[in-house]
Amino acid sequence: MIRFENITKQGGHRILFLEASAALNRGEKVGLVGPNGAGKTTLFRMITGEETPDEGQVAIEKQVSIGYFNQDVGEMSGRTAVAEVMDGAGPVSTVAAELAELEAAMCDPERTAEMDAIIARYGDVQARFEELGGYELEARAREVLAGLSFSQEMMDADVGVLSGGWKMRVALARILLMRPDAMLLDEPSNHLDIESLIWLEQFLKSFDGALLMTSHDREFLNRVVGKIIEIDGGSLTSYSGDYAFYERQRALNEKQQQAQFERQQAMLAKEIKFIERFKARASHAAQVQSRVKKLDKIERVEPPRRRQTVAFEFRPAPRSGDDVAVLKNVHKAYGSRTIYGGFDLTIRRRERWCVMGVNGAGKSTLLKLVAGTTAPDQGTVAIGASVKMGYFSQHAMEQLDGGHTVFEAMEAAFPLANQGSLRALAGCFGFPGDDVEKKCRVLSGGEKARLVMAIMLFDPPNFLVLDEPTNHLDLDTKEMLLTALAAYEGTMLFVSHDRHFLAALSNRVLELTPDGIHQYGGGYTEYVARTGHEAPGLRS
Known part of the structure; x- marks a missing residue:
């Protein structure tokens, strides 16, 4: 139906595609993956005719809408x-x-x-x-x-x-x-x-x-x-x-290619050692010449291309008291709409609460109440002893100073930190090398989210309140964040629509429904098994 035939395409100084071929056949459902900037959007634009390949062609069957x-x-x-x-x-x-x-x-x-x-x-x-x-x-x-x-x-x-x-x-x-x-x-x-x-x-x-x-x-x-x-x-x-399947197969292919590369390198080293040892001896001249010719003809195996993924590790956060946040008889309304009417919740140390509920159920409102950016109409929200909170919201991205570079934004938050550790942190969150010189005003939504997250996690809080932290993050950054948070020893309260993230991190579920608020021990996977649905709005 749609074929890419030996396409070559350069974007700026980068070669995006080099004699690349693939096909989308009738009825196929295909995921297009690759690192940021690899050319995914360019590929779409070549199908729609908004861009053309420098060489090769994109062939589309006639009458295909x-x-x-x-x-x-x-x-x-x-x-x-x-x-x-x-x-x-x-x-x-x-x-x-x-x-x-x-x-x-x-x-x-x-x-x-x-x-x-x-x-x-x-x-x-x-x-x-x-x-x-x-x-x-x-x-x-x-x-x-x-x-x-x-x-x-x-x-x-x-x-x-x-x-x-x-x-x-x-x-x-x-x-x-x-x-x-x-x-x-x-x-x-x-x-x-x-x-x-x-x-x-x-x-x-x-x-x-x-x-x-x-x-x-x-x-x-x-x-x-x-x-x-x-x-x-x-x-x-x-x-x-x-x-x-792709992840497993790619890892297996890399492993096989690495083994093949190492075997060839060992063989080449052995041959080169023989040539170096006997090249000056007339008695071995024929053997040396034969091996030199053999080496010239060998097709070299390349080592696997490894994507640069940088791991982020939390420095140990200070220990909080056992009761991290206690909400008692909380009432909250917006105009005539009641969000909470007499709500109680206790969040204890090392609990990881994910908050589930349809749009308008009060998920973000709960996080704002706990973070102190909004106040209850009645009742109390008490934060426990020795609690150091980190609050991530979509609103936080709007607070970045557009005139600052990525590095200046980090330096402003931590003026006493050494440059090396700030640059290492920036690299973890997808700003390697000169990318730290980008102005905040030109950053995409995903880049802003990564920067805010990096600043929040540099000096680690022991209580993370996260409102859709994976919005805008690519697969690699999500995986890095998930790995880091899985090893995090503090307490979490978070909202996310990413089921992989929910299942990997939660050990408590708070479900907000029109019928009332339900608390579940166990994480998202147990919640799905117990309720028979993946989200409150999907009840049959």
Whole structure:
């Protein structure tokens, strides 16, 4: 369906692709993976024709419709969310627009003379609209938006009032409603809560077209894709299996290549040693010449390309008291909406609470109450003895000084720290070498999140309060953070939509539902086993 044939592409001074080949076949669901900057978005743009390869070609079968979702959603306003989604549904949306114009014309007294022609045209357009399934279109658009957690009020409101994250969902819904032959999704799991993510999983699994997508959510990839295409070092390598299979196979390939490389190096060293030893002896001249020729003909095995991954280790945090945070009879409301009415919770040392609940259930509000950035209307929130808190929220990223470089932001937070340790920390969080000289104002959302996280963790707190800490983080940074937090000896209270993160780190679950607040001993995996659902909003 779509083939990359020996493509070469240079981006700036970097070669992104060098005679690389791969294919997306009908009905395949493929995950596109690779380090940041490897060329994933460039590959999408070459399929859509926004960019062309320097050499080679991208071959696409005739009449194949392509839908492309990316993070740049552009301006949206002046229409309802439903209308905006329906507008992306391909030919039927054009027919719907003409139908609306004709309906307006039939009500216009100034066009009475044209009425016969307008009515005749209306009949033709209406028949075409019906043939294309137009009358089911609005119902389908609402179904998709509901799956992405839109309320009826949000669906019918002006899309212009929505936040950037909700506009992303509208843009994604447009592509899903379109149901093209090939769907290109660049990070569709960003900005989605866990309920929407699981709904999207089911939608994509039942989608009968071809799918090529990137995602920083390994669980999402594992459940949706059956093939991985990896971009690394200019080449495209295909693996038949999900992301977990790809990781195992890649590690095995590296191990085999390393063993092959070491065997060849040992053989070469032995041959070179013989040549050096006997090159001056006439009696061994023929043997030496033979071995020199043999070495010239040997195809050299390259060592495996190892991605640079830097581990981050917490310095030991000071020990806190046994009761880290105690909430008693907490009441909190926003206007007429009650979030908490007489809520009690005790968080003890080394507990790791993950907070589950649908949008608006009060997850972020709870974290703000504990962090002290908002106060309860009634009741008390007491932080225990010797507790040193680190609070990560999306709002924290807005507090960065745009004029500072990454290094200056870290230096401002820790003026007494030595430069070497700050640079090492920056490297752990994805700012190696000259990247520390980037100005904060030009950083992406993911880079800002990494910087805020690095500053928070440098002088480790013993109580971490984290609101969606994995938003914007790529797979490698997520894995580094997860490994570091797994070894962390402090206490945690966190919200996340990443099920891999939830399962690996939590040992307590707080579930916020309209029926009440439930506390579970045991982590997210036990919660799923006990309740039979992966999130509160998925109850049958």
